[in-house]
Amino acid sequence: MSDTDQNNNGAAVSIKGLRKSYGSNEVLKGIDLEVRPGEVIAIIGKSGSGKSTLLRCVNGLEVFQHGELQVQGQPLVYQDAAAMRSLRQRVGMIFQQFNLFPHLSVGRNVMLAPGLVKKEGGAALEERAKQLLARVGLADKFSAYPDQLSGGQQQRVAIARALAMNPGILLCDEITSALDPELVGEVLGVVESLAAEGMTLLMVTHEMGFARKVSDRVIFMHQGRVHEVGPPAELFAAPRTPELQQFLASIH
Amino acid sequence: MVDFTLWDIVRNLLLAARWTVVLSLIAFVGGGLVGLALLVLRSLDKPWLQRLVAGYVQLFQGTPLLMQLFLAYFGLALLGVETSAWFAASLALTLYTSAFLTEIWHGCVRAVPRGQWEAAQSLALSFMEQMRHVVLPQAGRLAVAPTVGFLVQVIKGTALASVIGFVELTKAGTMITNATFEPFLVYSCVALMYFALCYPISHYSRVLEGRLHVRH
Numbered sequence: 001m002s003d004t005d006q007n008n009n010g011a012a013v014s015i016k017g018l019r020k021s022y023g024s025n026e027v028l029k030g031i032d033l034e035v036r037p038g039e040v041i042a043i044i045g046k047s048g049s050g051k052s053t054l055l056r057c058v059n060g061l062e063v064f065q066h067g068e069l070q071v072q073g074q075p076l077v078y079q080d081a082a083a084m085r086s087l088r089q090r091v092g093m094i095f096q097q098f099n100l101f102p103h104l105s106v107g108r109n110v111m112l113a114p115g116l117v118k119k120e121g122g123a124a125l126e127e128r129a130k131q132l133l134a135r136v137g138l139a140d141k142f143s144a145y146p147d148q149l150s151g152g153q154q155q156r157v158a159i160a161r162a163l164a165m166n167p168g169i170l171l172c173d174e175i176t177s178a179l180d181p182e183l184v185g186e187v188l189g190v191v192e193s194l195a196a197e198g199m200t201l202l203m204v205t206h207e208m209g210f211a212r213k214v215s216d217r218v219i220f221m222h223q224g225r226v227h228e229v230g231p232p233a234e235l236f237a238a239p240r241t242p243e244l245q246q247f248l249a250s251i252h
Numbered sequence: 253m254v255d256f257t258l259w260d261i262v263r264n265l266l267l268a269a270r271w272t273v274v275l276s277l278i279a280f281v282g283g284g285l286v287g288l289a290l291l292v293l294r295s296l297d298k299p300w301l302q303r304l305v306a307g308y309v310q311l312f313q314g315t316p317l318l319m320q321l322f323l324a325y326f327g328l329a330l331l332g333v334e335t336s337a338w339f340a341a342s343l344a345l346t347l348y349t350s351a352f353l354t355e356i357w358h359g360c361v362r363a364v365p366r367g368q369w370e371a372a373q374s375l376a377l378s379f380m381e382q383m384r385h386v387v388l389p390q391a392g393r394l395a396v397a398p399t400v401g402f403l404v405q406v407i408k409g410t411a412l413a414s415v416i417g418f419v420e421l422t423k424a425g426t427m428i429t430n431a432t433f434e435p436f437l438v439y440s441c442v443a444l445m446y447f448a449l450c451y452p453i454s455h456y457s458r459v460l461e462g463r464l465h466v467r468h
Contacts, residue, residue, distance in 0.1 A: 061370055081378070088376035099371035103389045112385060113375035158371075165375060 018067035029224040042211035045221035092162030100146040107142040132160040152183030172203035268424030283349025290354040312351030325416040341413035360391040397461035
């Protein structure tokens, strides 16, 4: 994998001319984006602007019709099951609704994918799962079931589960939107620590304060296009387009 | 003329009831395996396969089981395949059961939230791993009660195998009636035996349904 990392200027994610439509309704109208390794990107925009769809294209949950998408130099090819499997090992995803497996304990949620995909197992895997849970502050929940946890705890388990595959890139799709306000902080704290450790992060978020604090670049999407890009200080302080001005005004 | 005691009637019916049970088990196990295979095919992202399985289900749900039994028995013979009532009944009931079970289970698979598939996909699980470790355990929990309930339909459905000469409970009842000329007594016994087989199962199905509300 190290030789492919050198391709494509070493971009973590490279998107060129990506278009996606549902039937005749085009939701992504030509997206170009390069994400450097270790970069933290916040994607903001109104609902329906295509920001979640773009995120879901990166790990192949959504199929796009035109354009190119590469992850660590490897092109995304839907038809190639082995290539998709290898791509998805390098891209973790965290969802708005947590999507923990309700029939498995917290520990088995974390260990399922490494056990199946990477054939890890035994005491070593269990030890690593416990470390990951400790890292998200849930060392004592190894044997609990998802429905015994609060929303914030479930989301932190989901982060540990994604990290168990050692991904290079993490996609966060509005991961605090389904949480009670008092639980948002504990999840964002974990994401912030990941950013500080150099994880490449693409996050769709409504938490503007968090986006401003943690991200290296903010992308404002509007009507299926990247409408404005820039460092958070610039973009929030001096929005150049009327659409972004309007959007920022509407959320305050 | 020979006199038949009630015990003679009941004893012979009980002996024949064994074959009702065996035929039900064959139909259920065979139908379950075929139904599971069809379920997997139907869950794959292949529209033509989905249509094919949907057509199969429609065919068996839209025609009487009696016709399916006739067609299996006489149709196979017409094709030059030497067949027995045993084989034809097992085949027809297996196909019939598989069509209903795959439909029941398909509904249960669809009841598993989309996000569960997506989470499993994002973790790089293959389709079969997603099915085996994430979707089927959750769908299975939903499926237990309706599946057990359908078993009752299969048991009663085996009565139709009597028309192609398969000697199970119903056929034995007819034969005993012909010898004793006591149709009301004999068929009452037959009905009671079906009830004795089916009632515990449908009761169990209700118990399971109640238990479903409790997680893990």
